[in-house]
Amino acid sequence: MAKTTMTAEQPNLQKESVRRTDVFKDAGFKEGLKRGVSGLILPFLLFAVWQIVGSLGFVSKTVLPTPVDIVLAFKNLIVSGELFTHLKISVLRAIAGFLLGAGLGLAAGIAVGFSTKTEGVLNPSLQMLRTIPHLAVAPLFILWFGFGEVSKTLLIAKGAFFPIYVNTFLGIREVDAKLFDVARILDFSKWKQIKLLILPSALPNILLGIRLSLGAAWLALVVAELMGATEGVGYMMMDARQFSNTDIVFVGIIIFAVVGKLTDSFVRLLETRLLKWQDTYSGR
Amino acid sequence: MTVHIHVMDKSFKKGQTAVQVLRDIRLELEDGEFITIIGPSGCGKSTLLKIIAGLDMDYEGTVEINGLPVTGPGTDQGFVFQEHRLFPWLTVEENIAANLSLKDPETRKRVDELIHIVRLKGFEKAYPKELSGGMSQRVAIARALLREPKILLLDEPFGALDAFTRKHLQDVLLEIWRKKHITMVLVTHDLDESIYLGNQVVIMKAKPGSIGRIIPIELPFPRQRAHPLFQEMRRKVLKEFETADELPLIEGLGI
Ligand SMILES: Nc1ncnc2c1ncn2[C@@H]1O[C@H](COP(=O)(O)OP(=O)(O)OP(=O)(O)O)[C@@H](O)[C@H]1O
Numbered sequence: 414m415a416k417t418t419m420t421a422e423q424p425n426l427q428k429e430s431v432r433r434t435d436v437f438k439d440a441g442f443k444e445g446l447k448r449g450v451s452g453l454i455l456p457f458l459l460f461a462v463w464q465i466v467g468s469l470g471f472v473s474k475t476v477l478p479t480p481v482d483i484v485l486a487f488k489n490l491i492v493s494g495e496l497f498t499h500l501k502i503s504v505l506r507a508i509a510g511f512l513l514g515a516g517l518g519l520a521a522g523i524a525v526g527f528s529t530k531t532e533g534v535l536n537p538s539l540q541m542l543r544t545i546p547h548l549a550v551a552p553l554f555i556l557w558f559g560f561g562e563v564s565k566t567l568l569i570a571k572g573a574f575f576p577i578y579v580n581t582f583l584g585i586r587e588v589d590a591k592l593f594d595v596a597r598i599l600d601f602s603k604w605k606q607i608k609l610l611i612l613p614s615a616l617p618n619i620l621l622g623i624r625l626s627l628g629a630a631w632l633a634l635v636v637a638e639l640m641g642a643t644e645g646v647g648y649m650m651m652d653a654r655q656f657s658n659t660d661i662v663f664v665g666i667i668i669f670a671v672v673g674k675l676t677d678s679f680v681r682l683l684e685t686r687l688l689k690w691q692d693t694y695s696g697r
Numbered sequence: 698m699t700v701h702i703h704v705m706d707k708s709f710k711k712g713q714t715a716v717q718v719l720r721d722i723r724l725e726l727e728d729g730e731f732i733t734i735i736g737p738s739g740c741g742k743s744t745l746l747k748i749i750a751g752l753d754m755d756y757e758g759t760v761e762i763n764g765l766p767v768t769g770p771g772t773d774q775g776f777v778f779q780e781h782r783l784f785p786w787l788t789v790e791e792n793i794a795a796n797l798s799l800k801d802p803e804t805r806k807r808v809d810e811l812i813h814i815v816r817l818k819g820f821e822k823a824y825p826k827e828l829s830g831g832m833s834q835r836v837a838i839a840r841a842l843l844r845e846p847k848i849l850l851l852d853e854p855f856g857a858l859d860a861f862t863r864k865h866l867q868d869v870l871l872e873i874w875r876k877k878h879i880t881m882v883l884v885t886h887d888l889d890e891s892i893y894l895g896n897q898v899v900i901m902k903a904k905p906g907s908i909g910r911i912i913p914i915e916l917p918f919p920r921q922r923a924h925p926l927f928q929e930m931r932r933k934v935l936k937e938f939e940t941a942d943e944l945p946l947i948e949g950l951g952i
Pocket residue numbers: 709710718737738739740741742743744745
């Protein structure tokens with residue numbers, strides 16, 4: 414495109430490029446469908462073999478139930494309402510722990526990011542706590558708070574705290590110094606500097622932190638529920654294990670996988686919405 | 698509006714030793730003047746502009762605008778950086794308005810006006826990633842103009858652009874200068890650009906950065922590059938430039 418006539422032609426150019434991307438989108442959809450179908454072949458074969466091997470009685474059902482068994486167990490749990498009760502409890506725990514941990518993590522990340530003084534005071538201790546594994550603190554939490562909801566929520570919160578803390582901190586520190594000069598030239602107030610420069614610039618990191626925190630919260634939930642609980646998906650699995658109902662254990666695994674994936678997709682959706690200004694390969 | 702610049706000494710500390718970058722720079726700018734500064738790379742042009750803008754206060758000397766010393770950056774001193782430095786997360790109109798609210802009808806009106814002047818109609822809602830280099834630089838100019846600065850400092854604003862876009866933006870800048878009577882200080886590497894735009898061409902020397910010569914350009918606007926008088930001026934500035942600095946100048950590029 415000749416640059417001399419740029420200004421006159423720009424509006425047209427824009428329209429045309431919009432149309433072009435629409436065409437691409439259509440083609441992309443068909444392509445995606447094709448790829449989706451080809452991606453399903455292998456799992457389908459796997460399930461077929463699994464089912465046949467199981468039906469012919471080569472493997473005991475307590476070791477490996479067949480896909481049909483798992484689906485049936487799934488159905489029974491849904492019909493009895495058991496699955497829903499357990500899932501509700503688990504999700505509520507995860508949400509409570511996540512909100513507590515991620516909220517504090519975000520606040521601490523912002524506080525430490527903005528001031529080197531706060532960093533000096535807080536960061537070394539936090540970094541030390543970060544390296545302690547969940548399983549190591551779990552007994553302590555139980556001793557202090559018993560088997561109830563408090564210890565579980567705290568364990569999940571501990572998991573959710575660090576990813577968002579570290580990423581928020583980094584995001585704020587990585588704001589381009591050149592843009593700070595612009596903010597000074599334009600006479601930004603402190604508040605505008607935070608709102609227009611620092612937070613948007615740190616947002617990609619913060620969202621990444623949220624995604625990682627959600628994953629960590631989910632992980633901590635499993636630890637907390639397997640450790641000892643009277644309800645929740647983790648409890649449902651432990652209970653099933655005692656009675657060798659392996660199919661229900663599989664249902665639990667699938668539930669964890671699906672809910673984990675769903676929350677991750679939700680944050681990704683949020684990312685594409687909020688970060689549409691980003692000039693990077695979107696990975697699609 | 699007059700600007701009085703006197704930088705006696707500007708040094709950067711490198712470990713124990715201090716390296717002097719600017720020495721004894723004196724410049725007096727009259728109301729509505731267009732000064733262009735040209736000089737070899739590393740001679741301290743950007744440093745000088747930052748001092749005038751109040752972005753760098755760590756020097757010996759004074760900068761006064763209308764008799765009042767500059768104590769820090771502010772909206773009186775507009776700045777257009779070498780790279781556009783737009784906020785990637787703001788659209789074109791949001792970048793121009795930045796900390797001013799587009800909901801304010803007065804701001805809204807003036808933003809629209811400026812978008813018209815820099816010919817970006819139809820791109821109000823575009824993000825910087827969707828713009829070409831020249832378009833981004835026009836947004837940066839509009840952003841600076843919205844604050845109605847008393848003095849506009851431009852640091853090689855068209856350095857990375859092709860010849861056509863560059864010429865177009867030079868004309869846009871001249872048009873704005875004539876309409877708004879802003880005092881302009883433009884740093885450039887390009888000899889032709891310095892003569893095409895400036896009332897006065899300031900030639901700087903390196904090591905330490907200081908003023909070699911100030912050459913008034915008394916050609917009427919709009920100037921024609923091919924005109925014999927322009928060419929004569931060009932030869933004159935080139936000669937001064939070569940005597941001002943031992944570095945050989947590459948014809949036309951002005952590196
Ligand atoms: N922050 C800094 N710390 C130390 N030295 C610096 C700093 N900024 C600039 N300098 C030095 O000051 C000198 C002048 O730099 P400046 O950027 O002003 O040059 P310039 O004339 O704008 O060059 P160019 O035409 O390449 O942009 C250079 O030698 C550079 O090394």
